[in-house]
Amino acid sequence: MTAFWSCDNTQPKRAQTIVSGKVKVITDETLLPVMEEQVAVFEHLYDRTEVDMTSAQENQIINKLLNGEVEVAVLTRQLTARENEFFKKRKFTPRVYRFAIDAVAVVVNKQVSDSVITLDHLVKIMRGEETGAALNRLVFDNPNSSTVRFLKEIAGVDSLPPSGVYALKSNLDVLKYVYETPQSVGVVGVSWIVRPDNETKKYVEGIKVLAIKGRDGEPAGSGYYKPSQSNLADSLYALARPVYIINAEPRKSLGMGFAAHLTGESGQRVILKAGLLPDSIPPRELIIRE
Incomplete structure (x- = not known):
């Protein structure tokens, strides 16, 4: 998606266009750190804009989107056929754009000797089966979160x-719990680890990210891989998932401009710095000196 606006500042600050006015955006809580950064960059580039960013769990986001409480949402899945049917009855189709690949990170306390885990081990815990291993307590951010659903x-x-x-x-609660409880295994969004704020940094420094082996016969099953951008690009990380912005605005407004930012070069660079995989990797210019 190409950014198509100008930086003309002649319009009033509150005029509702794709580059001015105010928009309410709700994001999956696992993506909050990177989305807060996206808002800061967007508002800096377009100073007649105001993005009211809030976060919630996946189920809450869907309910607010369908109830019309919010028109722009960031999710780690697309709308289901049933959810799309709700909009079809209103003779409207939301605009959906993928702009990143996220990684669900599996973390443990630094005191734990283990540095790897298998997807089969996680599946056994999710099914309530005996694993025969010390790491058998899985901790999520919220029962209604996207990571639990995933x-x-x-x-x-x-x-x-x-x-x-x-x-x-929340993801912060998971990091704190793993920091304080060595026998637990935490499940969090990778952006909470890559660029932690002051409150989160203490806990991040006391944990480590496990490498995961996926299912046999799949690329991710050929070895143990951490949630790095190169592993995401090569489909080697077992817990990778797409990230979408869903714009349910019935008119062309600031939500469209924010979506253009996320999928454009400036937004993709923010994704790159946050440890996620950009949907389109921004080019890098190299200056070669003789």
Whole structure:
């Protein structure tokens, strides 16, 4: 998607266009650090804009989108056929753009000797099966989060087991819990680890990211891989997932401009710095001196 606006500052600050006015955006909480950075860059580039960014769990975001409480959302999945049917009844189709590949990171306390884990091990925990290993307590951010839904889909289960899997309130809570509880395994969005803020940094310094081996027969099953950008690009990391911006504005407004930013060069560079894989990798110019 190509950015197509100018930086003309002749319009009033509150005029609702693709480069001015105010828009309310709700993002998946696992992506909050990188999306806060995106908002800061966007508002700096286009000083007549104001993006009201909030975060929530996946189920809450979908409900707000369908109820019309918010028109622009950032999710790690597309809308389902049933959800799209809701908009079809209103004779409207939301605009959906993929702009990144995210990694769900698996973390443990630095005191833990293990540095690797298999996807089969995680699946067994999700199914409530005995793993025979010390690392058998899986901690998520929230029972309604996208990471829980993602792992449930991989494990092929509809609900969490009565023991072995725990849900807190946020990604920060997971990092803090793993920092304080060596026998636990945390599941968080990778951007919470790559560029931590002052509050998060203490906990990030006390944990480590495990390398994961995927299923046999798949590229990610050929070895143990960490959630690096190169591994995401080569489809070697087992817990990778796409990131979308869903624009349900019935008119051309600031939501379209923000989507253009995310998919354009400036937004893709933010993605690159945040440790996710950009949907289109920004070019780099090399100056070769004689």
